[in-house]
Amino acid sequence: MNxxxxxxxxxxxxxxxxxxxxxxDELARHGVExxxxxxxxxxxxxxxxxxxHLPWATRVRNRFLGVAGKDLIWQPLPRSARDxxxxxxxxxxxxxxxxxxxxxxWLAGAGxxxxxxxxxxxxxxxxxxxxxxxxxxxxMLRQVDWWFAYTSMTVDHLRASGFAADRISNLNNAIDVSxxxxxxxxxxxxxxxRWRTDLGLGDSQCIAVFCGSMYPEKKLDLLLAxxxxxxxxxxxxxxxxxxxxxxxxxxxAAAASRPWLHVLGVRKGADKAALxxxxxxxxxxxxxxxxxxxxxxxxxPMITTARALHSPEIAYxxxxxxxLVIDDDRPEAYAEAVSLLLRDASRLQAMRAACLxxxxxxxxxxxxxxxxxxxxxxxxxxGRLGRRST
Numbered sequence: 001m002n003x004x005x006x007x008x009x010x011x012x013x014x015x016x017x018x019x020x021x022x023x024x025d026e027l028a029r030h031g032v033e034x035x036x037x038x039x040x041x042x043x044x045x046x047x048x049x050x051x052x053h054l055p056w057a058t059r060v061r062n063r064f065l066g067v068a069g070k071d072l073i074w075q076p077l078p079r080s081a082r083d084x085x086x087x088x089x090x091x092x093x094x095x096x097x098x099x100x101x102x103x104x105x106w107l108a109g110a111g112x113x114x115x116x117x118x119x120x121x122x123x124x125x126x127x128x129x130x131x132x133x134x135x136x137x138x139x140m141l142r143q144v145d146w147w148f149a150y151t152s153m154t155v156d157h158l159r160a161s162g163f164a165a166d167r168i169s170n171l172n173n174a175i176d177v178s179x180x181x182x183x184x185x186x187x188x189x190x191x192x193x194r195w196r197t198d199l200g201l202g203d204s205q206c207i208a209v210f211c212g213s214m215y216p217e218k219k220l221d222l223l224l225a226x227x228x229x230x231x232x233x234x235x236x237x238x239x240x241x242x243x244x245x246x247x248x249x250x251x252x253a254a255a256a257s258r259p260w261l262h263v264l265g266v267r268k269g270a271d272k273a274a275l276x277x278x279x280x281x282x283x284x285x286x287x288x289x290x291x292x293x294x295x296x297x298x299x300x301p302m303i304t305t306a307r308a309l310h311s312p313e314i315a316y317x318x319x320x321x322x323x324l325v326i327d328d329d330r331p332e333a334y335a336e337a338v339s340l341l342l343r344d345a346s347r348l349q350a351m352r353a354a355c356l357x358x359x360x361x362x363x364x365x366x367x368x369x370x371x372x373x374x375x376x377x378x379x380x381x382x383g384r385l386g387r388r389s390t
Contacts, residue, residue: 003031003385005375006084009038010073010095014052015175019364026372035081042071072096085384091119093137102143114145114382121154125309146378151312169374175290176364181297183273191274199262204236206342209279212291214245217309219286222331224254229335231260234342240275242267285334288314296359301351303338305329316362321354
């Protein structure tokens, strides 16, 4: 294989390992060598213990510089990656080593190997969308030849910023939830009955689940206030709270006086699958990200609010089809929308079916295919596929 593509990641996250392995294998089928270059976590990131390993990846030593509470990153480009026919960089202002590559591409002019960004396009969760960081990011996004966009929301932002639509690949960012889907399908009825007994759920069919990290952007105050109102309207309503984080103490305190509020901590595998099987909706008034795929794989419509600081994956949640996006973040408005849905069995069933259908679209296999197709299109457009073996 004579055609080489380098993807630069400042660190390799464990949930990306499977993606990169599949992409490596898919590109090899087309005679393209994938070279993954990554460094290591900063001291602040290392506490998360979320890094992965691939034996064929090239690991370099990052350099970090703390400025204004941010870790600026310099990631060396190994000599073996300097002749790549395409270099894909993560779009982050703080990755200083991106800028020499952009400058080199600009000085080389026509015929030089293309550069690409992979990212959100903008910070969807910033509280200063007109700040200098976002203005700089907007300027830099046009300094590459190709874009690998997380979702359609990134595509829309890139096109609005003047980037050509035919040089954008929409990845539909995903993780592999197929194992979780199999676990859900495999939960025995006896296990569901045990959970019902242990939690005092009785025969209620009006059960909601929250699953995720518990921090302010999740709007836990709104969720708890709305849950009180839902319970008043639906006497058999129960809310299962899965996860942990800085807001967990507040949730546990609320549960002390609410026997229908069940705080279960972090749950994985078969336990998580059983709890999702018990629920009919997922309540998440705050930030929505990749966890929407868990909801889809369980056939659970997700109910959120429009004004939360969502990640680009909010694009997958189609209001009225695979969930609800409430354009009002008052607890009473959220509670009313949820209560109406819980009382409308036919509408709820249709939405659950739509979620399962959506789960089949937003898959890791499709993301790999979208990325590989974008790589090949970019290489072909820039005349870099002519050297590949057949």
